[in-house]
Amino acid sequence: MEIRHLEYLMEVARHKSFSKAAEVTHISQPTISKAIKDLEAELGKTLFYRSTKYVELTDAGEAILEQAQQIVASFRNIHAQLDGLEKLQTGKVHIGLPPLTAVTAFSHMLGAFKSHFPKIHIQLYEYGPKQIEASLQEGLLDFGIFTPEDSDLFEWIWFEQxxxxxxxxxxxxxxxxxxxxxxxxxxxxxxxxxxxxxxxxxxxxxxxxxxxxxxxxxxxxxxxxxxxxxxxxxxxxxxxxxxxxxxxxxxxxxxxxxxxxxxxELALTWKRNRYLSHAARRFLAFVSDSVPGQI
Known part of the structure; x- marks a missing residue:
């Protein structure tokens, strides 16, 4: 079962017609008919009475329609929230940095980033470089500030020497x-x-x-x-x-x-192939733009 099957179900029920539902969803009538038949086969229930003049929901169809509306609404709400996250520029970025080393350039970048994206929270953790490296490998940090060496494990942007x-x-x-x-x-x-x-x-x-x-x-x-x-x-x-x-x-x-x-020698470092949140990717893009030619 796919979300689009439930959306087709809703459109057929709304218009009481496979042809009108196909027109609204911009797909062919055979495609939407097959999708409904596949859905019926999967559920083991007939969802529509079909005649030459109209189609109408069965009792099972009525019950499924109510659930379908909730599922589709929730799915669309997920997309709306993700779109909002993109537009509002919210989220959190976890960065490990050594307490002793000079991070003047990085401090300036942090300040500039916060002025551009005030709703993204930067959480800093003061660790030694070796602990930062281990925390990155364990997925506990998005980024670390240290001197990386293993390009198989990490990617980085140099910003301080x-x-x-x-x-x-x-x-x-x-x-x-x-x-x-x-x-x-x-x-x-x-x-x-x-x-x-x-x-x-x-x-x-x-x-x-x-x-x-x-x-x-x-x-x-x-x-x-x-x-x-x-x-x-x-x-x-x-x-x-x-x-x-x-x-x-x-x-x-x-x-x-x-x-x-x-x-x-300091670099903004992250684990190779690790998933980065929207906020983390926004931060990475900002640092990349601030230190041109490093990626």
Whole structure:
């Protein structure tokens, strides 16, 4: 049984004629007659008395007509609601983003999106990048902000690439240097990303390539805690340049770091072949337009 069969039933009952029902529905009379016969066969009941002058509903037809009207009305209401969703631009988008990383460009995009689509709610979840990746795979998030690598699992749009700077107390000897490299970090107390970040492993491996095991004072996901420990002279920290540019040089000294591969690279990422709601697809289209040439 299909919705169109019920719609044909309603039209034949309304016009008491197969030919008029066919005319109204813009199909041939044999097609509508066959549809009604198929419906009768499926239900095992005769739905219409047929004569050369008119057709009329049987008792079974009357009972089926009442149900058909409700079913068709509900089906049309579904379409009306979906059309309303499209026109009203409503819905919810679930996005995971790391609490520590610089998302300046993404923050601007979020603000612009909300101004264009105020009825679409953005729900943000602060997770580490590895947890974001796992949540995307489990279908718990629509999008994640991190550095994706597996194109078989994910699709993405790049929107941020930010080199790291090293920050320290202004009285630290390295503050007199024009730049700092891994070798300069030997014997220093480091405050770095925790193990939920791939940058954590990059920093440690960079130190190992320079011939030493780094001394880790603290691992954290909290940017404020990281900067407070630097101002308290408890260690050196590495953060993206867009975060570092806001520091008062009288309180925190910032210097370039020599590792050109140590940069924050962020993408709006989603699971390949995952169903995206209308709201999520609208958000994806907006970001795509904001970062041209990325898809």
């Amino acid at each position: 930010d080199p790291h700077r090293i920050m320290m107390h202004p009285t630290h000897p390295l503050a007199k240097r024009g730049h700092v490299d891994y070798a300069d970090l030997k014997g220093e107390q480091l405050i770095i990303y925790n193990s939920y970040y791939k940058l954590h492993d990059q920093i440690i491996n960079g130190c190992k390539r320079a011939g030493f095991i780094p001394e880790i004072a603290f691992e954290t996901t909290q940017r404020e805690l990281m900067t407070q420990m630097v101002t308290a002279k408890l260690g050196l920290a590495l953060l993206p340049s867009k975060i570092c540019k806001d520091f008062d040089p009288e309180i925190i000294a910032v210097r370039p770091f020599s590792d050109s591969q140590l940069f924050l």
